[in-house]
Amino acid sequence: MADAKHIKLDKKTLKKNELAIFVDHAIRYTRTHPKQVIIPVVATVVGILLIYASISYFKEQQKSAELSLLEGIQFYHNAFQSQDRATQTINYTQCIEKFKSVSEKYSRTKSGQYARLYLADVYFRLNRTDDAINTYQEILKKSPRGFIAAWAQLSLGYIYLNRHDFPKAIAAFDQLVNHQPDSFLISEALVQLGKSYEQTGNLMKAKECYNRVIKTYPNSGWAAEASSRLGVLANLKPNG
Numbered sequence: 001m002a003d004a005k006h007i008k009l010d011k012k013t014l015k016k017n018e019l020a021i022f023v024d025h026a027i028r029y030t031r032t033h034p035k036q037v038i039i040p041v042v043a044t045v046v047g048i049l050l051i052y053a054s055i056s057y058f059k060e061q062q063k064s065a066e067l068s069l070l071e072g073i074q075f076y077h078n079a080f081q082s083q084d085r086a087t088q089t090i091n092y093t094q095c096i097e098k099f100k101s102v103s104e105k106y107s108r109t110k111s112g113q114y115a116r117l118y119l120a121d122v123y124f125r126l127n128r129t130d131d132a133i134n135t136y137q138e139i140l141k142k143s144p145r146g147f148i149a150a151w152a153q154l155s156l157g158y159i160y161l162n163r164h165d166f167p168k169a170i171a172a173f174d175q176l177v178n179h180q181p182d183s184f185l186i187s188e189a190l191v192q193l194g195k196s197y198e199q200t201g202n203l204m205k206a207k208e209c210y211n212r213v214i215k216t217y218p219n220s221g222w223a224a225e226a227s228s229r230l231g232v233l234a235n236l237k238p239n240g
Helices: 011-016 018-032 034-081 085-105 110-125 129-142 147-162 166-179 186-200 203-216 223-233
Strands: none
Touching (some): 034 085, 085 110, 110 129, 110 147, 129 147, 166 186, 186 223, 203 223
């Protein structure tokens, strides 16, 4: 048997073989300290698998939520288009169960949140305004910002406006205008805020709202209505 050659490693050779040396040290350490290596590795692998499973589960939840929401929306449109009052009421009542189920079962998904918006709207259409108000307030409590919150806030304003509760309507529209200034619903909220001020006799505030729409949102669909309201108020004296 030939004598094994003695290899002298200088710094240059070591640098070139850093990976090989690291692997060799890792293997040696694993052999001598199996528990210290295996347990963290297993824990890491299990963690990765759990994350992957959670992502997959959430994606499946989203798909199921979207399908369930679409079914509810179909009921909603059937009710909306129905000419028969009794049939419309039956369809809207079916919507309640569907949207409530989606919003509760898939509360963490966007579809679940949209289902709650539809649920509140259905309550309103069935003249269950207290239920509608409570549902919108629940939405705002859970999600105080974003499109869904803005829509809920605007809808609250409309409910109070229809109830002739103008102070609450003003508070609801004003909340949207001041806390979500970037929302595309601002021009609409300002016009409705102006109308609410008109009903309280505060014509100065009403004009401020309409002028703001015309100046800031001249290309919005609500600018024409704001101009129209200003024309009506042109010859009236403000009370506040």
